Amino acid sequence: MDASALVRDTIYRSTILLDQQRWEEWLAHCDDRFEYAIRAFSPEINKDVTYLALDRDGLASLLKLLPKHNTDHSPLSRHTSVYTVDVDEAAKSAKAVSSVIVYQTLLDGINSHVDAGESRLFIVGKYLDTLKIEDDKAKFLSREVRIENRRLDKGSHWPI
Amino acid sequence: MAAKNHRQWLAEPNLKRSEWVDSRIYSDQEIFEEELANIFKKTWIPVCHESELPKAYDFRTVSIAREPVIVARGPDNEIRAFLNVCPHRGMIIERRPSGSFLEGSPSGNPKRMTCMFHAWQYDMRGNCVYISREKEGYQERLCKEDVGLRRLRCEVKFGGFVWVNLDDSPKVSLEDWAGPAFECLRKSLEAEPLEVFHYHKAIVNANYKLWHDTNCEFYHDFMHYHNRVTGFNDAYFARKNEAFDHGHVVVGTFEVNYDKYEGFESRAALSFPHLPPNQWYMIDLFPGMNFNLRGSAFRCDIVTPLAPDKVMIEYRGLGLKRDTAEERRTRINHHNSIWGPFGRNLHEDLIGVQGQGTTMAPGAEPRRILQGRHEDQTIHDENGMRHYYKEWGRWMNRTPSEPESPFVEQVSVAAE
Numbered sequence: 001m002d003a004s005a006l007v008r009d010t011i012y013r014s015t016i017l018l019d020q021q022r023w024e025e026w027l028a029h030c031d032d033r034f035e036y037a038i039r040a041f042s043p044e045i046n047k048d049v050t051y052l053a054l055d056r057d058g059l060a061s062l063l064k065l066l067p068k069h070n071t072d073h074s075p076l077s078r079h080t081s082v083y084t085v086d087v088d089e090a091a092k093s094a095k096a097v098s099s100v101i102v103y104q105t106l107l108d109g110i111n112s113h114v115d116a117g118e119s120r121l122f123i124v125g126k127y128l129d130t131l132k133i134e135d136d137k138a139k140f141l142s143r144e145v146r147i148e149n150r151r152l153d154k155g156s157h158w159p160i
Numbered sequence: 161m162a163a164k165n166h167r168q169w170l171a172e173p174n175l176k177r178s179e180w181v182d183s184r185i186y187s188d189q190e191i192f193e194e195e196l197a198n199i200f201k202k203t204w205i206p207v208c209h210e211s212e213l214p215k216a217y218d219f220r221t222v223s224i225a226r227e228p229v230i231v232a233r234g235p236d237n238e239i240r241a242f243l244n245v246c247p248h249r250g251m252i253i254e255r256r257p258s259g260s261f262l263e264g265s266p267s268g269n270p271k272r273m274t275c276m277f278h279a280w281q282y283d284m285r286g287n288c289v290y291i292s293r294e295k296e297g298y299q300e301r302l303c304k305e306d307v308g309l310r311r312l313r314c315e316v317k318f319g320g321f322v323w324v325n326l327d328d329s330p331k332v333s334l335e336d337w338a339g340p341a342f343e344c345l346r347k348s349l350e351a352e353p354l355e356v357f358h359y360h361k362a363i364v365n366a367n368y369k370l371w372h373d374t375n376c377e378f379y380h381d382f383m384h385y386h387n388r389v390t391g392f393n394d395a396y397f398a399r400k401n402e403a404f405d406h407g408h409v410v411v412g413t414f415e416v417n418y419d420k421y422e423g424f425e426s427r428a429a430l431s432f433p434h435l436p437p438n439q440w441y442m443i444d445l446f447p448g449m450n451f452n453l454r455g456s457a458f459r460c461d462i463v464t465p466l467a468p469d470k471v472m473i474e475y476r477g478l479g480l481k482r483d484t485a486e487e488r489r490t491r492i493n494h495h496n497s498i499w500g501p502f503g504r505n506l507h508e509d510l511i512g513v514q515g516q517g518t519t520m521a522p523g524a525e526p527r528r529i530l531q532g533r534h535e536d537q538t539i540h541d542e543n544g545m546r547h548y549y550k551e552w553g554r555w556m557n558r559t560p561s562e563p564e565s566p567f568v569e570q571v572s573v574a575a576e
Contacts, residue, residue: 061423
């Protein structure tokens with residue numbers, strides 16, 4: 001598989017792992033130096049805003065403690081389309097831009113009798129990824145989830 | 161006692177009437193309309209922060225009780241508020257959430273608020289300065305001087321928040337309204353300029369007072385794993401809820417042990433000025449605003465009621481304007497870890513209030529919502545809510561536990 005295809009494959013596989021909440025397996029696709037952030041531009045305050053920013057250890061702690069927290073368990077489905085992959089062969093790395101649309105299929109978030117089973121648009125944005133390529137494997141060095149929404153209602157305990 | 165039949169379920173509990181409210185105050189359309197008219201159109205509402213319009217000709221648009229409002233900074237650096245409504249045909253003048261009037265618009269000139277519809281233009285003081293084809297249409301009957309914008313009372317106060325009152329003759333000044341409640345944080349918030357770094361909004365199917373209730377009572381900390389492990393100790397349980405005139409409540413401080421939660425760190429190094437390390441004060445203002453300083457990060461919630469069972473909550477995070485990039489990053493992380501839309505606590509709070517909204521939908525059977533805990537006005541005492549609803553009763557002339565009855569002022573109970 002060429003480097004560009006490898007990057008696309010890694011992004012798509014990681015999408016499935018996130019959807020299935022296989023957090024440990026998702027983290028296995030992330031380098032030890034991995035940096036994760038969810039950001040948006042807010043025209044309300046005319047600034048970039050950061051909604052979450054964690055390194056790999058921080059993410060691992062967050063995910064480990066999920067069972068301790070009360071959570072809306074409505075599953076998220078990420079529809080990812082990789083738009084561009086720019087490989088830097090000398091640096092053995094690549095940058096990728098993907099569109100991501102996240103749907104939330106309601107389970108226990110509101111009134112489950114009425115709402116459970118309904119899918120709603122939750123997030124509109126892009127994945128801005130940097131990956132390293134070594135030994136025919138691609139690992140995430142960073143992911144910025146650049147979202148358009150500033151209306152986030154209940155938000156989420158989960159990485160996007 | 162075992163589960164109850166309907167008659168038993170409706171029976172009054174062994175509590176005073178001031179220790180519960182009727183759930184209809186969270187769902188009734190008529191009560192909601194009265195709240196907009198009697199409370200939200202007559203009280204001081206913080207609509208944004210001055211750092212959101214830092215330069216001359218910057219503006220922000222908001223709304224209070226369905227009335228669109230525009231806040232603009234003039235060339236004299238004064239921030240003024242107006243109804244965002246053109247006096248000609250009722251068009252909303254500015255549609256963007258924020259921006260600058262320094263540049264012209266397709267219908268108008270630079271440095272003017274221009275109604276795009278028919279190109280009427282206003283200066284930063286709200287004076288009408290241009291009516292298209294004025295003389296041809298109105299001859300001598302109507303001129304620019306007759307049709308200025310509706311100006312609103314507006315002050316910048318308590319750490320740089322922009323406060324607006326739709327009432328030209330408010331019952332009390334802003335200082336008298338909120339000054340005593342802000343006293344605990346005034347030195348910290350006014351030592352130097354603050355700056356907004358966070359904004360997001362939630363719209364949830366619940367009454368606005370349910371959100372404010374959540375901010376007024378800390379008994380719900382049992383819902384928050386984070387607060388249990390970082391807080392539950394003798395100092396936490398000794399925190400006082402202090403009631404202030406006009407329905408406001410201040411939750412006293414204690415030292416939070418942030419490092420008890422895996423992955424979190426002490427916030428001592430970035431404490432706000434004059435605030436001891438890792439302290440946490442909270443101010444709940446009637447009718448639904450919250451100011452919350454957890455050591456290094458300052459949060460403000462502003463509610464905009466949309467319907468009896470629907471509220472928009474705007475969340476802001478603030479730091480010091482002079483923060484270095486590194487300090488700001490750390491402050492933002494401290495803010496987000498608990499209060500961001502992907503943080504640990506806010507999500508849980510919103511699930512809680514949404515769950516209440518679900519059981520109190522308009523038309524659901526009225527029920528009693530208890531607020532009868534007495535613990536010497538400490539953190540799990542529900543005196544904050546009782547204090548709030550006494551004020552609500554005064555403004556609405558309704559008894560919260562029996563909303564069809566007029567409010568009767570009770571002699572203050574010592575514990576309140």
